Amino acid sequence: xxSVAQPEDQVNVAEGNPLTVKCTYSVSGNPxxxxxxxxxxxxxxxxxxxxxxxxxxxxxxxxEAEFNKSQTSFHLKKPSALVSDSALYFCAxxxxxxSNYQLIWGAGTKLIIKP
Amino acid sequence: IAGITQAPTSQILAAGxxxxxRCTQDMRHNAMYWYRQDLGLGLRLIHYSNTAGTTxxxxxxxxxxxxxxxxxxxxxxxxxAVPSQTSVYFCASSDVAGGVNEQFFGxxxxxxxx
Numbered sequence: 203x204x205s206v207a208q209p210e211d212q213v214n215v216a217e218g219n220p221l222t223v224k225c226t227y228s229v230s231g232n233p234x235x236x237x238x239x240x241x242x243x244x245x246x247x248x249x250x251x252x253x254x255x256x257x258x259x260x261x262x263x264x265x266e267a268e269f270n271k272s273q274t275s276f277h278l279k280k281p282s283a284l285v286s287d288s289a290l291y292f293c294a295x296x297x298x299x300x301s302n303y304q305l306i307w308g309a310g311t312k313l314i315i316k317p
Numbered sequence: 318i319a320g321i322t323q324a325p326t327s328q329i330l331a332a333g334x335x336x337x338x339r340c341t342q343d344m345r346h347n348a349m350y351w352y353r354q355d356l357g358l359g360l361r362l363i364h365y366s367n368t369a370g371t372t373x374x375x376x377x378x379x380x381x382x383x384x385x386x387x388x389x390x391x392x393x394x395x396x397x398a399v400p401s402q403t404s405v406y407f408c409a410s411s412d413v414a415g416g417v418n419e420q421f422f423g424x425x426x427x428x429x430x431x
Contacts (some may be wrong), residue, residue, distance in 0.1 A: 303415030
C-alpha cells in the first residue's frame with residue numbers, strides 16, 4: 203500500500219542553525235514527491251518537488267530536499283533557519299504507475315524556529 | 318490574483334442540517350479536489366474531479382457529495398451534517414490529473430458541527 207511517514211510531530215531548531223524535516227515513503231512504482239508548507243490559518247503552499255533527474259531539488263524560501271531511492275526518503279532541508287520558517291510542513295507522494303492520480307499525504311511536521 | 322476561493326470562511330452548523338461548501342478556481346485547471354484536515358491525520362481526500370463532468374471518491378467520501386458542472390466550480394455538500402464532520406476543509410486544483418505539477422490550495426473553510 204502507498205504511504206508517507208513523517209516520523210516527527212514537531213521539530214525545534216534555533217534560528218541560524220540548519221534544519222531537517224524527515225519524510226519516508228512507500229509506493230510500488232516510481233514516485234513523484236512534493237513538499238508543502240502551511241502557515242497558521244492558511245491553505246497549503248507548494249515548496250518543491252522531485253520528478254526525475256538530480257536527486258537534490260531546490261525550492262522556495264531557500265529550502266531543498268534530497269531524494270534517496272535506496273532509503274525511500276525525501277527529507278526537507280535548509281542550511282540556516284529563520285523564525286519565519288515556523289509552520290506546518292507536509293510531504294506527499296504520487297505513485298507514477300498507480301491507476302489513480304491521487305497524492306498520498308503525510309500527517310505533517312510542526313517546525314518551530316526559536317530566536 | 319488568480320487562484321482558488323472558498324466560501325464560507327467558517328461556519329457553525331447544527332447536526333442534521335444540509336451544508337454546501339463552495340469552491341471556485343480561475344486557473345482553468347482540469348482537476349479539482351476536496352480534502353479535510355484533522356489534527357494528527359494530515360490531509361485526507363474526500364472527493365476529486367479529473368475533469369468537468371466527472372467525479373470520483375477519495376479516501377473518506379461517506380456523508381459527502383460533489384458535482385462538477387463546469388471547469389471552475391466544485392461544490393462539496395454535506396447532506397445531513399454530523400459532529401464527526403467538524404474539520405477544516407480545503408479545496409485544491411491542478412492543471413491535469415496525474416501530471417507532474419503541484420496542486421494549488423484555497424484558504425480553507427472551518428466547519429463546526431454541533
